[in-house]
Amino acid sequence: MLRRQHHFWDGRWNSKINSEMRRGGKIKKSKDFPAFNILLEKQKKSYTIDTVNETEMEQLMKFIHVSDVHLGIKPDEGKPWSEKRAQDIWDSFAEVIGAAVELKPDFLLISGDLFHAQPLKKELREVNYLFSRIPQTKIILMAGNHDYLRTKSYYLTMEWEENVYFFRQEEPGHFDFEEENVSIYGLSYWHREIGEPVYDSIIPEDLSKINILLVHGGDLQHIPYHPKHILENGFDYIAAGHIHKGGQQIPGRAVMAGSLEPTDKNDVGSHGYWLGTIDKEHTDIHFHPVKKCEYCHEVYPVTGKTTNFKICEWAKTLLAERPGYQYFRLFLRGKVSPDTGFDTAKLEEFDRVVDVTEQLSPDYDYEKLKENYKDTLLGNYIEEMERRPQDVVTKKALEYGVNALLGYKICR
Helix, strand or coil: CCCCCCCCCCCHHHHHHHHHHHHCCEECCCCCCHHHHHHHHHHCCCEEHHHCCHHHHHCCEEEEEECCCCECCCCCCCCCCHHHHHHHHHHHHHHHHHHHHHHCCCEEEECCCCECCCCCHHHHHHHHHHHHCCCCCEEEECCCCCCCCCCCCHHHHCCCCCCEEECCCCCCEEEEECCCCEEEEECCCCCCCECCCHHHHCCCCCCCCEEEEEEECCECCECCCCHHHHHHCCCCEEEEECCCCCEEEECCCEEECCCCCCCCCCCECCEEEEEEEECCCCEEEEEEEECCCEEEEEEEEECCCCCHHHHHHHHHHHHHHCCCCEEEEEEEEEEECCCCCCCHHHHCCCCCEEEEEEEEEECCCHHHHHHHCCCCHHHHHHHHHHCCCCCHHHHHHHHHHHHHHHCCCCCC
16 A cells, blocks of 8 residues: 655655545645556546555655756866855756655656866766765766766766766667666767757657657757757657756656756756656656756846946945845946946856846937038938838847947947
C-alpha cells in the first residue's frame, strides 16, 4: 500500500495523504499533487487511499533536468562582485545536488555546458564529489559547445562515480536502464559548432520503454532541431539545453532548461532547474527557481528637465527597494537638448549596477531650424530628408546629419 513518504514535488504531499488516510477519506484530483493526479487520470475515477498501491507510485520515474551551469565562469568580470558571482554558480549547482539528496530522483539529466570551458582536474574532482553524494540517482552527462571534448580532455580521463553515465562520442548513442524501463539518448560535442540537425534523425530502438533525448542546441550553428519531429520519432521527453532562457517548448514533453544561473547581463528573468515525473502516458514537469542572482533592465525616462542629481536619486532608490540578488542594467531613454550630457561613469560605480546605456535622441524643432537656416546646407539637408520615406534609417540619418552640421556630438 501507499507508504508514508516525501513526495517528489512538494512536502505538502506527505501531510495531505497521511491526513486523509487517518480520516479514511477519499483523495480527489488536486492541483497541489500532480503525480497523484496522473494515477487518477489513468483510471478515470476517484480513488480511496486503499486502492493506490506502492507499485503504481513507483512506476512514475522521477528526474531533475538542468543545463548550462557554466562552472568556472566569472560574470561581470572587473566588477567588485565578480568573484561572488562565480562562487554563486558553484553554490547553485550544489543546491541542485542537495535537492537530489532530499528528493531521491531516479535520474539527474545534465544537458550540456556543465562547465564554461574545458574543465580543470580540480574542477572535475569537485563535481565528482558532489555526484558521490547522490549514489541512488543516475547522472546522465554530456559535453556542450562550451566544454566540448578534445583528445586530451580531462573529461575523458576522469574516473567518474559509478552513478555517472557520460556520453563520450559525437555520434548519437544511448544508455539503457532495465530496472526503470528507460533509455536515454544523446551525444557530446567534439567541436564548438555542429550545424547538422543530428537529433532529428534519431529513432528510439524500443518504443515500449520511456525514451528520453538529451539535447544541446537549437540555433543554426549548434544542432538545429525540431521538437515536434523528435517526439513523432518516438521520444517521450526532450531534455534540452543551450538557450539560456528556459521554458517548455512543447508542454510536458520538450523543455529547454535554460541556464541554472544567469551568466551574462542580458540573461534576464528567472533561472533554475526542472523537476519531473514521467511514465509512458504522462509527464509532469515543474520549474524550480534559483535566486542567487537576477539581472534586471530598468529604464529612466529622460526629459528636458532631467538632471544628473535626479538620475542618481532614482538609481539609489531603486537599489534600496529591490532585493540584494538583483543586478541592474540602466537605460537612459528619451529626447534631450543636444548639448545635454549625463555622468554615466558615476552611476556605474554604484553597487549592483552592471552598466548604463544612453538611448537618447536630440529634441530638435526642425521647422524652426529650417526657418533659421533657410537656403543653407543645413536647411536644404532637413528638407531633403523630409522628402524621403520616414523610416527608422531616415530619421536616424536626419538626427546624425543635423548633429554633425551643428557641431554636436551624436546622441547615442
